[in-house]
Amino acid sequence: MTRTAGAGEALLEVDSVAKSYGALDVLTAVHLSVPAGQALGIVGPNGAGKSTLLSVINGTERATAGTVRFGGRDVTATPADARARAGMGRTFQVPRPFAHLTVFENALAGATAGAGLRGRAADDRALAALAMADMLGVANTPAGALPLLGRKRLELARALATDPRLLLLDEIAGGLTEAECDSLVATIRSLHTQGITIIWIEHVVRALLAVVERLVCLATGVIVADGEPSEVMRSDAVRAVYLGGAL
Ligand SMILES: Nc1ncnc2c1ncn2[C@@H]1O[C@H](COP(=O)(O)OP(=O)(O)O)[C@@H](O)[C@H]1O
Numbered sequence: 001m002t003r004t005a006g007a008g009e010a011l012l013e014v015d016s017v018a019k020s021y022g023a024l025d026v027l028t029a030v031h032l033s034v035p036a037g038q039a040l041g042i043v044g045p046n047g048a049g050k051s052t053l054l055s056v057i058n059g060t061e062r063a064t065a066g067t068v069r070f071g072g073r074d075v076t077a078t079p080a081d082a083r084a085r086a087g088m089g090r091t092f093q094v095p096r097p098f099a100h101l102t103v104f105e106n107a108l109a110g111a112t113a114g115a116g117l118r119g120r121a122a123d124d125r126a127l128a129a130l131a132m133a134d135m136l137g138v139a140n141t142p143a144g145a146l147p148l149l150g151r152k153r154l155e156l157a158r159a160l161a162t163d164p165r166l167l168l169l170d171e172i173a174g175g176l177t178e179a180e181c182d183s184l185v186a187t188i189r190s191l192h193t194q195g196i197t198i199i200w201i202e203h204v205v206r207a208l209l210a211v212v213e214r215l216v217c218l219a220t221g222v223i224v225a226d227g228e229p230s231e232v233m234r235s236d237a238v239r240a241v242y243l244g245g246a247l
């Protein structure tokens with residue numbers, strides 16, 4: 001398939017993807033088709049393979065088997081930096097800001113190293129990303145001096161600095177107070193409204209359900225539920241995961 005995905009077509013297609021580390025099978029036969037513009041949530045117990053799935057999607061890790069297509073192109077063997085330039089942005093579960101650099105300089109690093117921009121174009125892109133992440137007011141603050149919500153927003157800004165069509169969020173709401181979480185949810189919802197396709201892994205289900213229109217549950221490397229969020233949360237498969245005490 002070589003066509004370019006448009007509105008309503010799958011922007012991302014994960015087909016029969018498996019990932020193993022030696023004898024450890026982390027993902028087995030994962031199928032996921034995400035239309036352009038959709039906000040998709042992923043829940044599942046610790047160790048289910050959620051972060052690994054994001055890594056296989058954005059190229060931080062390479063799938064052991066199966067294919068990943070983005071915008072109609074097979075990117076299974078494409079390195080992460082090229083996938084970023086093609087329009088994937090990702091936040092990491094453990095943020096990795098450059099603590100000694102300012103917020104602006106961190107976003108600029110995303111625009112240059114991530115998106116391959118230079119000069120004025122990189123500056124403009126970094127500023128746009130800070131605006132989208134509601135971080136312009138602290139642009140000159142050293143990243144190391146930010147409180148937790150600010151560090152979360154900076155991680156978001158760094159991902160947005162690649163001007164992504166697909167934004168991959170890995171537990172960005174963890175550890176926040178309820179009010180902080182609500183303000184981050186408002187920001188993510190506005191990104192969704194702007195048409196950015198979102199895949200969001202989150203344990204804070206309340207935050208997730210305020211944004212996503214589709215929910216997937218991943219358990220021991222396979223998708224055990226996929227559909228309308230409240231139905232998925234009520235499903236037998238997800239109840240079983242909850243009863244296991246792991247979510
Ligand atoms: N680089 C790696 N090498 C070996 N095992 C890994 C590696 N990354 C993840 N794992 C293992 O894969 C499993 C799934 O991890 P992960 O994708 O982080 O799960 P989740 O994000 O759902 O908590 C865990 O058992 C973890 O220890």
Ligand SMILES: [Mg+2]
Pocket residue numbers: 050051052093
């Ligand atoms: Mg994880």
